[in-house]
Amino acid sequence: MPPGLKDVAERAGVSIKTVSNVVNGYVHVSPETRARVQAAIGELGYRPNVAARQLRGGRSGVIALALPDLQSAYFAELAGFIIQAAEKRHWTVLIDQTGGVAERERGLLARLRRHLIDGLIFSPLALAGQELAADATGVPMVLLGERVWHGPADHVAIDNMAAAADATRHLCELGRRRIAAIGAQEGPVAASAQQRLAGYRIALEQAQRPWLPGLVAAVEEFRRADGAAAMARLLDSGDPPDAVFCFNDLLAIGAIRTLLDRGYAVPGDVAVIGFDDIEDGRFSTPTLSTVSPGTDRIATRAVELLAERLGDDAAGAPSPREVRVGHRLVLRESTLGRLAARHR
Known part of the structure; x- marks a missing residue:
């Protein structure tokens, strides 16, 4: 059997309560006693059973994170930031991929009822607010993304429409x-795309640029290949654009590949801006101008809200909260050119 509190107490010549106070960081322990207990812990190789302690307090120390697509660089980076924020609270994060499919999202909620999970951070694409409320798991939940606003749980997101307008406005100002x-x-799972399209239209109208349906390219998915194919269709239309706003960075990277393959200079002939500020864009050729949605701040705020609901930081808010995280433009070579970008 591994050594326990009783063994440490006997070795240090103190009570079990005193050992517990030292292990849990209780400040009102004399330096001499603390040193004696810590020496006993080192000699015996004692390790606190964190899981048992959490279970005795009604907690597992485990939260779930459900995202639509872990192959997406944005969601992969978001998951990493959430894990970092959770580790600071000594939480373990279980990750699930839903594919944005309603059946899989419902299945996720059903599975959570059978597991000892303290809370859930969930980015739904298919389920709406009423369905989420009806399928409530009984654990605190924080929602991400644009599918559900003013729903049954705390929600963290950015203003996609304003961010898209800022990206398009930058191209106009060039x-x-x-x-x-x-x-x-199109469709209910495409809330982000629809908001970004609305922001694009608003910026064009404000800048007195023409709104031309032929300059809007639809995609099935937000992947590099979709961006490359969409850019090819725009170039083959007979009257190609001189700038492109792509609704995520992967689409933009694919679009730039097509432009370069066709002999177009970026940004000389066509300026390109993306959305998400993923790491790939910082190392692409040219480096990619983009909208940074503050992925790290979204993750941190989501974990903070969950902690508040769990009572770690506060008694818990009485009603669901809507939290917006600010965005910013990150301007690089794909819109400014190498020389201008270097001097920013």
Whole structure:
């Protein structure tokens, strides 16, 4: 049997309560006693049973994270930031991929009822607010993304419409006239795409640029191949754009590949801006201008809200909260050119 509190107490010549106070960081222990207990812990190789302690307090120390697509660089980076924030609270994160499919999202909620999970951070694409409320797991939940606003749980997101408008406005300020958009989608699972399209249109109208349906390219998915194919269709239309706003960075990287393959200079002939500020864009050729949605801040805030609901930081808010995280433009070579980007 591994050594326990009783063994440490006997070795140090103190009570079990005193050992517990030292292990849990209780401040009102004399330096001499603390040193004696710590020496006994080192000699015996005692390790606190964190899991048992959490279970005795009604907690497992485990939260779940459900995201639509872990192959997406954005969601992969988001998951990493959430894990980092959770580790600071000594939480373990279980990750599930839903594919944005309603049946799989419902299945996730059903599975959580059978597991000892303290809370859930969930980015739904298919389930709406009423369905989430009806399928409530009984554990605190924080929602991400644009599918559910003012729903049954705390929600963290950015203003996609304003962010898209800022990206498009940047292209207008560069003097570009035929500004295309890559990433249009339809249906309830495409809330982000629809908000970004709306922001693109708003910025064009404000800048008195033409809204031309032929400059809007739809995609099935937000992947590099979809961006490359959409850019090819725009170039083959006979009147190509001189700038492109892509609804995520992977689409933009694919679009740039097609432009370079066709002999177009970026940004000389066509300026390109993306969305998400993933790591790939910082090392692409040219480096990618983009919208940074503050992925690390989204993750940190989501974990903070969950902790508040669990009572770690506060008694818990009485009603679901809507939290918006600010975005910013990150301007690089794909819109500014190498020399201008270098001097920013």
